[in-house]
Amino acid sequence: MSIESIVWLVPLPPLLAFFLIVLFTNRHKALSHSIAVGAALLSWLGSMVIFFRAIRTEHLGSNPFASVLNWLPTGDSWFQIGIRIDPLSAATLFFVAWTVLMIFIYSVGYHNFGQPLGDHDKPGLQPHGATIADKHGHTHVVPSIEPMYSRFFAFIGLFAFGMYTLVVSDNLLTLFVGWEIMGLCSYLLIGFWYQKPSARAAMIKAFLTTRVGDVFMLLGIAYLYSAIGSLSYSEIFKPETLQKLVSTPAIGGILGLSAAGMIGILLFIGTVGKSAQWPLHVWLPDAMEGPTPVSAMIHAATMVSAGVYMVIRMFPLLQAGSEGGHLTPAMSLMTVIGAFTAIFAATIALAQNDIKRVLAYSTISQLGYMIAALGIGAYVAAAFHLITHAFFKALLFLGSGSVIHGVEHGVLHTGEHVDPQDMFNMGGLRKKMPVTFWTFLIGGFALSGFPLVTAGFWSKDEILADAFGNGHWVVFITLALAALLTAFYTMRQITLTFLGEPRTESAQHAQETTWTMTLPLVVLAIFAVAIGWAGISESFPVIGGLLPNFVHEFIGGTLAELPETLPFNIWPLIVSLVVALGGLTMGWLVYRNQKTGAEDPLKIALGPVHTVLKNKYYFDEIYNRLLVRPAYWLADNFTNQILDRGIIDGVLHFIARVASNVGHIFRNYFDKPVVNGFGDFVGEGIKKIGRGLKFIQTGKVQQYLLMALVLAFGAMFYFVFTFVQH
Amino acid sequence: MIPLSWYLILAAILFCVGLYGVLVRKNAIAILMGIELMLNSININLIAFWRYRSSDGIAGQAFAIIVFAVAAAEVAVGLALIISIYRRRSSVVADDMNMLKW
């Protein structure tokens, strides 16, 4: 089987799993998860084959694995869709395959496969435990299996299909298809427990917020298609095409942008929505309402990565028209928004108590990093950070899910009514859940950029080095500050959760989770450590030349010309070491003695600022007042009352009345007098003739005979006379 | 030698007399008598034609035999009907049997 066929087939197993589960195996939990995990395994296998073939292919960037087919007839030619594996998509496929597979395996344990059905569990609500009795009659409550188990696997199967489609596609249209499928699946999965009002609100918020971005992206795609008549990457990135787009001014000449700039900005707005950058970041924290594997999938492995992947992919277009490192308008916008979001989200994360919310804001912040990196032109650094972030963020989310499970076990055991997700109810879990602790620690260190042994260090350092080396001081300082805050809140999270003493009974009775949950953690932890070593810059002191800078060579090969490596500078390295280690230490110091029920020290230190941070700068409230409520008001009053009921219904009622009146006229003036009248006339006429003629029937036989003979003679005379006359 | 015409005229007169009886008499039995006259005239016709036109064959005679049988059966049934009606309605006047009027 040729490599192109494998690429075509890679997205299909999860889609097949979706259909099989939805149509056939919904009731069989084991069969459903086997189908789903099997499908993820198949796609993983295909992706690994492709990746290992790809890294052994010379000049993959200029000769990607490509295959097209004619899809829509458009006039004389065909609109073609196809697959394209160049170094960027090969690397993306690598991490997507691994994280998706790990998340699928994790979900089996997360949804408590093998546990009994809950006492009061209904589809649409989180499982709340089943009471079982042991042989002595002692009852205790254990975690119960998720009622909608198979449905979950069906949805994440569809989700995986969307992501794979997006990664392997060679044109913006199928990328957008994958994009939208993931948008749909995020809607379905965030609101997985749909009986919860907060989940319902969150699912709508996620979908509509990303929708705003998607509309602009679609406008960008449409503009691009109308400008050059094709959406496939090979067409778009030809130098002549880029030149043409740069030289034509944008429609309307807004802000003196060229067509390339306008398209780039429109496409970037799609990423702002999908990758939760300011100002469209509001959906991502609320998306924590979904089950934790979903959070891992959406916010680490796939969906938000898709946003960044798309802008990395479109980098030649975004960069078109810049000479000698000068930033185009699109790139400047990306830099500003990316850097701002990075620090903005990091500040909010400081004040969150929910273990998953911290990670959510951390994701937003890290995505800001990637976008800022791309904005200043650090193509390879952005891609590298995308890959490492996927691994350690997935690890952290799955780890948090494991923690929550452990604490929930304690909640069910003790019957305490505490929120199992609040970090202030945890503590000392390192003794109770060792595997989770060590893997979470590795992930957290990777996130903070702990030097040398974690992947995050290498990718983050490269971004800082690029910012410093190209003279973008503001960006450099902003990102460095954000890194400091990142390290601080990460250590805060680890300390509160795992170190110290348990602060509640539930934390006291927590226990380690099953192997289906801890195995993926271990695998991802390995990657979180090792993958960074594939991207060590050549000029790094001491260990620089030991391994080739595989990431730079391979992924950089995607671009038309290999980006230059900057010479090594000690300052960004020192800054990143200081912020990472400093932040970690501070976090540990502040929170190591946190007692039960004690106030958060940060709250005491920051006072009212803390409240603002905790309430996320009140952006949700602002949007609600400014946008959501007016939209509802408009929908209800204008669209519903005036447009729908007034105009449309009014027209319909009018037509109905007219039809009714016309019907009446027809009935009373035509149907009754003419048609009925004619019928009645005929009927009555015949009756009258009958009444007139009935006197013939006298009942007297002789008269009948006489009549017959008279008439016979009459006829005979008539005939005789007519013939006699001849 | 009697020409055929005499027999035929005789039969015709007898037939018309019988017809007059059928059309005009009140009593149902008298109507049946008129019918008998007509049947007899027919028989005369048949035998006359047989004798004068095809005396070698036997068709005329056979037909006449059949007419005899039919006449007998008809009279029997007719009179039985009249007696039955008489028993029910105590009248044999034809004009009184007009229940099938409109």
Add this chain to the structure above:
Amino acid sequence: MTAEQLIFIIVAAVTLVAGISVVTSRNLIHSALWLILTLFGVAIFYVLLDAGFFAVIQVIIYIGAIAILFIFAAMLTRRVMQDTGPQTNPNWWLGGLIALLLFAGIVFILINWQGFSSLAPKLTNPSGRIIQLGLALVSPDQYVLPFELASVLLVAGMIGAIFVAGEKKQ
């Protein structure tokens, strides 16, 4: 005028007068008796036509059975029937007119027929005619079917008459 013709005219006159009396007589029994005379006349005509067998049949069946039947019926239905008053219904003029027209029509047709005044041919087999008739009535290739049907008709008539005229059992 031969003897035959004379006999014919006398018998014809008697028959016709009797026939007319049948339909004009006021008394029903008188009508029946006049009918018997008419039937006798017709029997004599059969003799004149060399169909003696038929004359015998006529006397036996018509006069001996049918006419007697008429008399019985007249007797059985006598009580209410008053033999007074005209025995004709109100449309007698139309009936007479029709009968006359019919006669005129028949005569008109017959006159124009060329065989009208033909004379009787010689009989070929004078003595074998009854045998011939008998054979004709029972031969499968001659008239056995009408014969059988006539017999069925007679049976049906007999049963019907008995049933219709019989006293209904209470």
